[in-house]
Amino acid sequence: MRGLPWPAKVYLVVVIGAAAALVGNIVVVPGQLAGVGEYGTLLVLALLFLVCESMPTLLNVEQFAVSVSFSAALAAVVLVGPEGAAIVGLTAVVSVRPGLPLVKRLFNGAQFAICGYASGKVYEFFGGVTGVPEVNDFEALVGPYAVAAALFVPLNIVLTLTMVRLASTERAERMPARGMAQFLLSYFGYATFGLLVAGLWATVASISAVLVLLPLFIARWAFGQYHAQQRSYDATIAALCQAVETKDYYTRGHCTRVSLASTMIAQEIGMGAERLRAIRYAGMLHDVGKLGVPTKVLQKDGPLTEEEFAAIQLHPMRGLEIVRGIDFLDEAFAGIMHHHERHDGRGYPMGLAGDEIPEFARVIAVADAFDSMTSDRSYRGARPVEVAVAELHKGAGSQFDPEMVAAFVRALEREPWQPPRKASPPPSDETETTTKDHDDPTMPIEVVGGS
Numbered sequence: 129m130r131g132l133p134w135p136a137k138v139y140l141v142v143v144i145g146a147a148a149a150l151v152g153n154i155v156v157v158p159g160q161l162a163g164v165g166e167y168g169t170l171l172v173l174a175l176l177f178l179v180c181e182s183m184p185t186l187l188n189v190e191q192f193a194v195s196v197s198f199s200a201a202l203a204a205v206v207l208v209g210p211e212g213a214a215i216v217g218l219t220a221v222v223s224v225r226p227g228l229p230l231v232k233r234l235f236n237g238a239q240f241a242i243c244g245y246a247s248g249k250v251y252e253f254f255g256g257v258t259g260v261p262e263v264n265d266f267e268a269l270v271g272p273y274a275v276a277a278a279l280f281v282p283l284n285i286v287l288t289l290t291m292v293r294l295a296s297t298e299r300a301e302r303m304p305a306r307g308m309a310q311f312l313l314s315y316f317g318y319a320t321f322g323l324l325v326a327g328l329w330a331t332v333a334s335i336s337a338v339l340v341l342l343p344l345f346i347a348r349w350a351f352g353q354y355h356a357q358q359r360s361y362d363a364t365i366a367a368l369c370q371a372v373e374t375k376d377y378y379t380r381g382h383c384t385r386v387s388l389a390s391t392m393i394a395q396e397i398g399m400g401a402e403r404l405r406a407i408r409y410a411g412m413l414h415d416v417g418k419l420g421v422p423t424k425v426l427q428k429d430g431p432l433t434e435e436e437f438a439a440i441q442l443h444p445m446r447g448l449e450i451v452r453g454i455d456f457l458d459e460a461f462a463g464i465m466h467h468h469e470r471h472d473g474r475g476y477p478m479g480l481a482g483d484e485i486p487e488f489a490r491v492i493a494v495a496d497a498f499d500s501m502t503s504d505r506s507y508r509g510a511r512p513v514e515v516a517v518a519e520l521h522k523g524a525g526s527q528f529d530p531e532m533v534a535a536f537v538r539a540l541e542r543e544p545w546q547p548p549r550k551a552s553p554p555p556s557d558e559t560e561t562t563t564k565d566h567d568d569p570t571m572p573i574e575v576v577g578g579s
């Protein structure tokens with residue numbers, strides 16, 4: 129709490145104070161707990177809420193965690209009324225989340241207690257009857273429950289986001305509209321499960337929670353596994369990129385930028401989510417085959433012999449050999465293997481032309497050349513974006529697929545390119561720098577006795 133800005137401290141005290149007054153009033157004032165009904169139900173719901181709150185899961189929106197506890201909190205609104213829902217929400221304070229600071233625990237408990245109580249009051253106001261519903265009563269509680277959920281979810285988000293905004297010293301990043309829609313949809317989805325728990329309580333009592341929430345937990349576990357797998361894929365790719373970039377001081381960040389530019393083109397031509405992920409990986413790894421090219425060839429000053437140029441031309445094949453065993457790369461293989469093919473068939477390693485060149489490779493070729501031109505090299509400074517775009521236009525139809533060049537230009541108009549910062553000179557003479565960049569279309573590699 130010490131490091132919080134003062135508005136955040138004030139807000140924290142207000143929210144926690146309000147919840148303390150609310151729960152204190154419920155516990156101390158006689159008769160307030162009468163509406164709660166059986167304490168056994170309250171206890172089961174509190175335990176259920178606690179278990180759910182102890183296992184938050186990441187939604188596919190960065191840095192936001194969602195837990196199934198919403199379902200339990202809203203089931204409490206129906207089964208034990210506003211007072212009971214407030215007590216259930218308060219148990220978030222003791223959730224099993226190692227490392228969660230006390231202040232955050234208190235805030236979580238307080239805001240859940242407030243949301244539970246407010247939703248419970250709204251539920252009653254709209255005619256909802258507190259207690260275990262009979263099968264015949266189920267229809268009558270759907271309307272009031274929907275209103276209660278419609279209040280609980282936004283109130284919870286507003287209370288939490290206000291805290292996040294006030295606590296952040298940096299300008300908070302705005303959640304994209306699509307992300308917010310996905311976020312709200314998930315919350316409302318969890319709210320529906322709360323209705324099922326309440327509805328089934330009359331038939332199978334507390335087992336209803338297990339029946340309804342067990343599939344949710346399994347889904348949550350599977351989702352967590354998927355995220356862990358994605359993170360390990362990303363780490364693998366990043367490590368390989370790092371290995372390539374240590375071969376040359378001036379190409380630091382090249383893999384990441386080619387990946388970004390490739391993704392921009394891929395989005396522009398309408399690739400789906402799976403292919404977007406694959407092309408992101410392909411962009412990162414397109415030059416991984418440089419690991420198989422002798423460093424002295426990459427760093428040679430002056431024209432290359434035919435053998436040396438042949439070694440450079442082999443890097444797409446070498447790249448494929450290096451990553452062939454990584455099966456999640458899938459279509460990325462084609463991008464790595466063919467990123468130096470030319471639209472007119474004069475590229476390498478296979479001399480494919482036009483549509484014979486895999487789509488991934490046609491995308492990466494444009495992104496690769498563009499980043500090379502807009503980055504510093506040992507033999508020249510970075511070209512401005514406009515100059516690089518003009519070069520792409522010049523090469524459209526000969527070196528590059530015109531469709532991909534046009535798509536990239538459209539993407540750049542929508543999302544301006546951030547060129548890398550100017551590279552300072554290498555820190556020492558021993559730092560490895562490539563003398564000629566094989567990706568640079570404005571300065572082709574000279575070959576002695578070659579074409």
Ligand SMILES: [Fe+2]
Binds near residue numbers: 414468566
């Ligand atoms: Fe390359």
